[in-house]
Amino acid sequence: TTHYLFIVVVAVSSTLLTINAGDYIFYTDWAWTSFVVFSISQSTMLAVGAIYYMLFTGVPGTATYYATIMTIYTWVAKGAWFALGYPMDFVTVLIWIPSAMLLDLTYWATRRNKHAAIIIGGTLIGLSLPMFNMINLLLIRDPLEIAFKYPRPTLPPYMTPIEPQVGKFYNSPVALGSGAGAVLTVPIAALGAKLNT
DSSP states (O other): OHHHHHHHHHHHHHHHHHHHHTHHHHBGGGTTTTHHHHHHHHHHHHHHHHHHHHHHHTOTTHHHHHHHHHHHHHHHHHHHHHHTTOOGGGBOOOOOHHHHHHHHHHHHHTTSOHHHIIIIIHHHHHHHHHHHHHHHHHTSOOHHHHHHHSOOTTOOGGGSOOSGGGGGGOSOOHHHHHHHHHHHHHHHHHHHHHHHO
16 A cells, blocks of 8 residues: 555646646647747656556556656646636646557557567557647647636736747647657656666
């Protein structure tokens, strides 16, 4: 029990890191303009955390458990913003769970081979997470509308939207985000696994 309580505590803490790593995809106002950058950061953060704790326990399913905790914690944050009077679309709950399930599936299918989990599972996370979240962002309200109508009190002045020309970035290259995420996720996840041993 203590073993899993430890994972819960650290997973909640890592959720804060993950949210901060993708701050402007977590909040919808600048989601599209920074899609590629934060696809890379979110893929990396998920892979490092999930692989670390999956290898820590040695149990297939731990990565999905980790992603589920992050998702629940983010829904709590979404509810908090909603309670403050912001619209439900103001915060986007990222799609972490399917990518984490692919990592768990890789770990299980390769008979708990940690190197396969890092290389294959990390690549699958980097490829899948941007695609899942592209679909996720297509389902929410216009981020520019959110940006102008509901500016965040914590938004630095230099990030405050001025003109709607940022819309020219709407066609964010999913392929670039997926490819870069897949390439960068593997070595960083390997580093996390090395630190674990």
